[in-house]
Amino acid sequence: MATTEQKSNSLVPTNGKSGNGNGKARANGNGQANVALRPPAVSARTNGGAAGGGVGVDAQASGKHAAEARARIAEVERRGWSWRAWWRSFQVARVLGMLGFYLFLENYEARANFNRRMAARRLDEARARGRSALLREEVRAAFGRTIDRLIRFVRYLVFRGADESRGKEARLHQQAEWLKTRLINLGPTFIKIGQSLGTRGDLLPLAYVKELSLLQDQVPPFPTTEAYARIEAELGRTLQEAYAEIDAAPVAAASLGQVYRARLHTGEEVAVKVLRPNLADTIAFDIAILRRIVARLSRYPSFNENADWQGMLDEFSETIFEEMDYAAEAQNAERFRENFKTWRVVYVPRIHFTHSSERVLTMEFIRGTKVVDIEGLRARRISPVKVNRLLIRTYLKQLLEDGFFHADPHPGNLLVRDDGRLAFFDFGMTGRITPRLQAQMIDAFFHVVARDVHGLAEDLINLNFLKPGVDPELVRPVVEGLFEHYLNLKLGEVNFKELTYDLAEVMYDYPFRLPSNFTYIMRALMTLEGIGIVTDPNFSFFDTAKPYAKEFMLRREGKQFRKLILDKFMGRESPDGRIEWGKMWKLAKMAAKSYLEK
Numbered sequence: 001m002a003t004t005e006q007k008s009n010s011l012v013p014t015n016g017k018s019g020n021g022n023g024k025a026r027a028n029g030n031g032q033a034n035v036a037l038r039p040p041a042v043s044a045r046t047n048g049g050a051a052g053g054g055v056g057v058d059a060q061a062s063g064k065h066a067a068e069a070r071a072r073i074a075e076v077e078r079r080g081w082s083w084r085a086w087w088r089s090f091q092v093a094r095v096l097g098m099l100g101f102y103l104f105l106e107n108y109e110a111r112a113n114f115n116r117r118m119a120a121r122r123l124d125e126a127r128a129r130g131r132s133a134l135l136r137e138e139v140r141a142a143f144g145r146t147i148d149r150l151i152r153f154v155r156y157l158v159f160r161g162a163d164e165s166r167g168k169e170a171r172l173h174q175q176a177e178w179l180k181t182r183l184i185n186l187g188p189t190f191i192k193i194g195q196s197l198g199t200r201g202d203l204l205p206l207a208y209v210k211e212l213s214l215l216q217d218q219v220p221p222f223p224t225t226e227a228y229a230r231i232e233a234e235l236g237r238t239l240q241e242a243y244a245e246i247d248a249a250p251v252a253a254a255s256l257g258q259v260y261r262a263r264l265h266t267g268e269e270v271a272v273k274v275l276r277p278n279l280a281d282t283i284a285f286d287i288a289i290l291r292r293i294v295a296r297l298s299r300y301p302s303f304n305e306n307a308d309w310q311g312m313l314d315e316f317s318e319t320i321f322e323e324m325d326y327a328a329e330a331q332n333a334e335r336f337r338e339n340f341k342t343w344r345v346v347y348v349p350r351i352h353f354t355h356s357s358e359r360v361l362t363m364e365f366i367r368g369t370k371v372v373d374i375e376g377l378r379a380r381r382i383s384p385v386k387v388n389r390l391l392i393r394t395y396l397k398q399l400l401e402d403g404f405f406h407a408d409p410h411p412g413n414l415l416v417r418d419d420g421r422l423a424f425f426d427f428g429m430t431g432r433i434t435p436r437l438q439a440q441m442i443d444a445f446f447h448v449v450a451r452d453v454h455g456l457a458e459d460l461i462n463l464n465f466l467k468p469g470v471d472p473e474l475v476r477p478v479v480e481g482l483f484e485h486y487l488n489l490k491l492g493e494v495n496f497k498e499l500t501y502d503l504a505e506v507m508y509d510y511p512f513r514l515p516s517n518f519t520y521i522m523r524a525l526m527t528l529e530g531i532g533i534v535t536d537p538n539f540s541f542f543d544t545a546k547p548y549a550k551e552f553m554l555r556r557e558g559k560q561f562r563k564l565i566l567d568k569f570m571g572r573e574s575p576d577g578r579i580e581w582g583k584m585w586k587l588a589k590m591a592a593k594s595y596l597e598k
Helices: 059-078 083-106 108-129 131-159 166-186 188-197 206-216 224-235 279-297 309-323 326-339 374-379 384-402 435-449 453-462 472-487 496-509 516-535 541-570 581-597
Strands: 011-013 245-247 257-263 269-275 360-364 404-406 414-416 422-424 430-433
Touching: 059 279, 083 108, 083 131, 083 166, 083 279, 108 131, 131 166, 166 188, 166 206, 188 206, 188 279, 224 257, 224 269, 224 360, 279 309, 309 516, 326 360, 326 384, 326 404, 374 384, 384 404, 384 422, 384 435, 384 516, 384 541, 404 516, 430 435, 430 516, 435 453, 516 541
Parallel strands: none
Antiparallel strands: 011 245, 245 257, 257 269, 269 360, 404 430, 414 422
16 A cells, blocks of 8 residues: 555644553553564575465465464354344345446457357257257257347446447446445455456456556545554554654555554654554455355356365455564565665665554655556656566566565555655565476466467466366367467457457366466466556557566576586585476577577
């Protein structure tokens, strides 16, 4: 959650009445005052969790937050389903159902094309089975055409006009405002979902993206008196003892907390981030409801066939509980700063550990311009396109080198400073990638660069996109055919929605699914894609990333190659001691080509 110069309040001296006003430290609710954090000793750590895993959090933090999430959700489920839970379920189902309905109608053209291809395919198969089968399929096709006309009629009525008409654009704005208001009313869990949707310019109408982007830092705040009381209870001292001055109103409010501008007694201007009250219980209640909805829908095989919804929900619950731990966020910020300490163009606000705890975080106050504020960037003579390229470079480093990435890069968590440096905020949601998964991603990139469809099919299998127990050889030809078509197109010619339905056509017959451990990698990449589309209409993620990905890949693989060669000469054995000469030859050719292109 970043703050900009657009909204500010006068700093209020803390020598007046504030908080409990009794000049004594307040307890945190369990009879004890919390102790401020100590700066972590940042050391070189391995990339991620258990060997062979994908994306996760460090083992100790993962266990803590996963256990807390399970305990709170289990407590909600043990209490049974009261009328309040049923009413809440109805509200959630209504909002998510209406969103799904609107998006179904908005994206119907791509779905209709998919349905026509499937109908033609079934007719061809029916001809081979005989006249009776063909007759049944023709009746089915006629019924499908009737449904298609009905849906198009409903689509026209709902949007009050044809595509690109003024009536439809006005209706989309009304729908977007309705959706934003309902998500805010549903509370923090669904505001978080809305924040994610607000970055998906590749899938959602522009009106939705603009309206939902307001959820990043313009959510209704909770009372300042409650925030002041929480600061005193968490830091174990009065507001006057902690800060020389503090704002009377928050400069930003988001799904999980809100930010106040303040000044330390040393004169430093800081941002004080305070967690919303009763947040853990609220989110546990919502996740229990979502788990029940997913369990009900999972009775229908088609719902859970091509995505691990339960796994995604479990990962979401674990991650959001990690986000509520500001002590973990402070540790993540320090690790991120260490990873980018040689990058002058990347900035991470300094954490004041003496004024931070698990529910209050005090950090350096940063002013700047949002990455999607095109006019604001140009007014400061900063190129939005260059900012976007820098953002892509930082993520390639995070994914391919560090194995540690900021998993929530929406525009509210990023600012461009006046000197052009890119500042990252809000490290509550981070992901870790194991060295094994990094190597698999690099292999996939090799195959994309080389347009190796056979290798890409193997990558899908290695990355667990197939359901367990399925013979890979049955689906390999289909995947190769799909990749061969899209790899022969220029990336700017690829329509993401059409690609989605082409993949759906493959998934219709074959046992593919999205692994839950890819949820936050895909979320981060799709968010970057959405930011790129806003800043540059001709943006292509792969075209932009390709030269930088080559650079990172050559550096990483070259370092590994040098280590293997040295181990061979010194007679040392290593777990991965086999040198892949074919891969090394490809690296050498890629390096030579990159040098000549310069």
